[in-house]
Amino acid sequence: MKLIVDKLSVLRNSRPIFAELSCTIEAGSSLILRGPNGAGKTTLLRVIAGLLPASAGGLRVEGAPPETSIGELCHYVGHLNAIKPALTVAENARFWQRFLGGGGQQVEVALAAFGLAGLRDIPAAYLSAGQKRRLTLARVLLAPRAIWLLDEPATALDQDAEAALGAAVAARLAGGGLVIAATHQPLDWPNARDLRLRPAGRAA
Amino acid sequence: MNAFCQLVRRDVLIAWKEGGTLGVALGFYLVVVVLLPLALGPDLNLIARIAPAVLWVALLLSALLSLGRLFEADFEDGSLDVLATGPLPLEAVVAAKALAHWLTTALPLIALAPVLGLILNLAPQAYGVLVATMLVGTPAISFLGAVGAALTVRTRRGGLLIGLLLLPLFVPTLIFGIEAIGAALAGADSFAASFLLLIAVSLAAIVLAPPAAAAALRFQLQ
Numbered sequence: 117m118k119l120i121v122d123k124l125s126v127l128r129n130s131r132p133i134f135a136e137l138s139c140t141i142e143a144g145s146s147l148i149l150r151g152p153n154g155a156g157k158t159t160l161l162r163v164i165a166g167l168l169p170a171s172a173g174g175l176r177v178e179g180a181p182p183e184t185s186i187g188e189l190c191h192y193v194g195h196l197n198a199i200k201p202a203l204t205v206a207e208n209a210r211f212w213q214r215f216l217g218g219g220g221q222q223v224e225v226a227l228a229a230f231g232l233a234g235l236r237d238i239p240a241a242y243l244s245a246g247q248k249r250r251l252t253l254a255r256v257l258l259a260p261r262a263i264w265l266l267d268e269p270a271t272a273l274d275q276d277a278e279a280a281l282g283a284a285v286a287a288r289l290a291g292g293g294l295v296i297a298a299t300h301q302p303l304d305w306p307n308a309r310d311l312r313l314r315p316a317g318r319a320a
Numbered sequence: 321m322n323a324f325c326q327l328v329r330r331d332v333l334i335a336w337k338e339g340g341t342l343g344v345a346l347g348f349y350l351v352v353v354v355l356l357p358l359a360l361g362p363d364l365n366l367i368a369r370i371a372p373a374v375l376w377v378a379l380l381l382s383a384l385l386s387l388g389r390l391f392e393a394d395f396e397d398g399s400l401d402v403l404a405t406g407p408l409p410l411e412a413v414v415a416a417k418a419l420a421h422w423l424t425t426a427l428p429l430i431a432l433a434p435v436l437g438l439i440l441n442l443a444p445q446a447y448g449v450l451v452a453t454m455l456v457g458t459p460a461i462s463f464l465g466a467v468g469a470a471l472t473v474r475t476r477r478g479g480l481l482i483g484l485l486l487l488p489l490f491v492p493t494l495i496f497g498i499e500a501i502g503a504a505l506a507g508a509d510s511f512a513a514s515f516l517l518l519i520a521v522s523l524a525a526i527v528l529a530p531p532a533a534a535a536a537l538r539f540q541l542q
Contacts, residue, residue: 165401168541168542169542187404188405188407192401192405195398196397196398197398198399198402199397200399202334202337202338203330203337207333211326214322214326215406215407216406217323255402
């Protein structure tokens with residue numbers, strides 16, 4: 117499988133965020149979006165997830181099952197956590213697992229992978245920022261999806277959680293998926309390639 | 321279908337655990353209906369005559385109170401992004417959330433209505449038909465309300481704006497609901513017509529509102 121970004125241009129509020137961006141990401145490799153604030157890292161992830169329209173150019177996935185949109189192949193982990201404070205950690209995880217169709221890891225296994233096994237019955241409102249981020253990242257293990265779009269995934273994570281994220285990404289890449297992340301932090305992921313975005317400019 | 325049920329289940333669970341929104345709606349309903357006879361004075365016949373209308377209007381306003389939060393919470397915490405990339409079309413997401421709103425807000429308000437009918441000296445034979453008209457009429461409030469909630473999802477304190485936008489759309493439900501009660505009490509033949517029209521309005525809302533609200537949400541997510 118292969119994700120091809122073909123001369124993609126995006127306008128936000130009639131201001132160009134980036135123009136004629138082209139790149140190809142092969143299955144088994146990861147792409148790290150870098151660039152200053154406002155360079156369009158989040159915008160690019162949202163366009164790939166189908167949450168924002170592109171003004172010109174296109175996106176396609178080679179080798180995807182027919183009749184599926186790119187969004188349906190993607191796990192989109194935004195910088196917001198999508199966690200309901202009233203529900204417990206396990207309830208949050210179970211909802212996303214069932215809503216996204218399941219077929220991934222068990223809730224207990226996914227929570228344990230991110231070191232949340234002991235917190236499963238605690239309302240998510242009581243989690244720290246880093247623990248909330250761990251719970252959000254556990255979502256990508258609960259349903260199998262080929263493309264992971266991670267926006268600032270390592271924010272507020274400690275070293276253990278960063279290692280857990282690295283292990284999850286490595287497993288996804290080894291299983292033929294591809295991962296695109298936007299971050300300012302150094303990430304030690306296999307087959308990683310940097311893509312530098314410039315404000316209102318072109319990828320270097 | 322499973323994802324649809326899971327979403328309804330989650331929203332009902334959150335409403336149950338948080339409790340606050342429903343408490344405010346029920347409290348508001350109680351306060352409006354209790355204050356009215358105090359303001360009108362001790363004319364029991366007058367109060368009994370306007371009781372169905374008061375119960376309906378107050379129920380509508382109470383249900384509106386919580387509609388503003390229908391998509392706002394999911395928008396603010398990023399859940400809406402994930403819901404939009406899920407296996408369920410956004411139209412079905414809207415329908416699930418509107419259904420959950422009906423279950424968690426409209427149903428409890430309907431359960432409270434007969435109790436408040438006692439306060440308003442409602443005619444004994446009106447209780448059954450009051451609850452029946454509310455049961456078939458309120459889906460229109462939740463589903464049409466979803467359109468307003470989707471349009472105002474980025475607006476701070478958009479709840480009141482929803483009222484302004486949607487009150488005209490709620491007029492048919494209100495008119496046919498109160499008409500049906502009046503006709504049933506008078507033993508008139510027009511009961512069936514009003515009641516069927518009330519059902520028709522709700523069915524039309526259930527069909528037409530999800531695509532409209534989904535279109536509004538797609539625009540708001542950009």
